[in-house]
Amino acid sequence: MKANHETSDGHSRDKEREIEREASVLQRLTALGAIDRTYFAAAKTSPPGARWVAARWIDGSAMWPALAHARDDDTPAARNLLTTVTVTLAGALAELHAVRFTHADVQPTNIRVTPDGVGVLLDYALACGPEEHAARVPYRGALTHTTAPEVAAELLATGEHVHVQTLPPADMWALGATLFWCWTGERPVAYRDVDGGRAGMLRDIADGDRLRDLAAVRPWHFLAIEDLIAACLADDPSARPTAAAVAESLGRPTAQTKAEQDIRSGT
Structure with missing residues (x-):
């Protein structure tokens, strides 16, 4: 699992966008049949709360x-x-x-x-x-x-x-x-x-x-x-x-x- 972690000044160095993008890419590649459909597990990419993406171990x-x-x-x-x-x-x-x-x-x-x-x-x-x-x-x-x-x-x-x-x-x-x-x-x-x-x-x-x-x-x-x-x-x-x-x-x-x-x- 990858999760966004904000710094003490409230910034996250674009990690929010990276996580959102990886979740989107995994969804697209799964739909296209380019990766194993069981690899991408779940994601939360919308506020409120932490953003995260999970893949199969x-x-x-x-x-x-x-x-x-x-x-x-x-x-x-x-x-x-x-x-x-x-x-x-x-x-x-x-x-x-x-x-x-x-x-x-x-x-x-x-x-x-x-x-x-x-x-x-x-x-x-x-x-x-x-x-x-x-x-x-x-x-x-x-x-x-x-x-x-x-x-x-x-x-x-x-x-x-x-x-x-x-x-x-x-x-x-x-x-x-x-x-x-x-x-x-x-x-x-x-x-x-x-x-x-x-x-x-x-x-x-x-x-x-x-x-x-x-x-x-x-x-x-x-x-x-x-x-x-x-x-x-x-x-x-x-x-x-x-x-x-x-x-x-x-x-x-x-x-x-x-x-x-x-x-x-x-x-």
């Missing part, structure tokens, strides 16, 4: 701890987990993109991994849909480390009250960044100055030349996931795969191929 854990053993060693279980999480997240994004919505906040803490390895998207407060921009709190980005280069550039070029509309390729960059981070243990961008503040990190992302070499930080070789991450992190949004294409391409068994066995053994 998802058993499991956040993505970072869920992928901990996949950062340790190459096992069939680790491969299956990485593949299942990726396929199910891509499938969820494909449903959103099909109705002209983007999640706009794909990141490890907004993903729940169930005990059977299904990745579930959470937190639709920042979702961008086909609507009048004036009807929402302006989107000014989400977690910096999973911000696509084109979004980073637009955030830097516009004022803090200007809405930046995200498109599906930005979700795909964020998915690639999230997979990179949770599998390797390293953020995808090597910032010039980690203490330089958000603007400096956004500039490094927008420049597009600070991506870490996945081959240098991967815990083990998994060609299918490596190729997918590289494709999602393409600087050109049009070069990134669609969510539907990712879900389809990985929707098959993940046994280690002979070529990958040869690479790992050095032959």
Whole structure:
């Protein structure tokens, strides 16, 4: 449950509007069939009284701890987990993109991994849909480390009250960044100055030349996931795969191929 909490001076930093908007988005996505109809539980968005929105609890854990053993060693279980999480997240994004919505906040803490390895998207407060921009709190980005280069550039070029509309390729960059981070243990961008503040990190992302070499930080070789991450992190949004294409391409068994066995053994 999310609830509005006013500050001591009576202000709530737009949380009322955010909660109202998330409730509205969840209702719309449920009606469109883009999310599980049991996910959105209830909401109170009108005064008097506190505003709140509630969603169904998802058993499991956040993505970072869920992928901990996949950062340790190459096992069939680790491969299956990485593949299942990726396929199910891509499938969820494909449903959103099909109705002209983007999640706009794909990141490890907004993903729940169930005990059977299904990745579930959470937190639709920042979702961008086909609507009048004036009807929402302006989107000014989400977690910096999973911000696509084109979004980073637009955030830097516009004022803090200007809405930046995200498109599906930005979700795909964020998915690639999230997979990179949770599998390797390293953020995808090597910032010039980690203490330089958000603007400096956004500039490094927008420049597009600070991506870490996945081959240098991967815990083990998994060609299918490596190729997918590289494709999602393409600087050109049009070069990134669609969510539907990712879900389809990985929707098959993940046994280690002979070529990958040869690479790992050095032959």
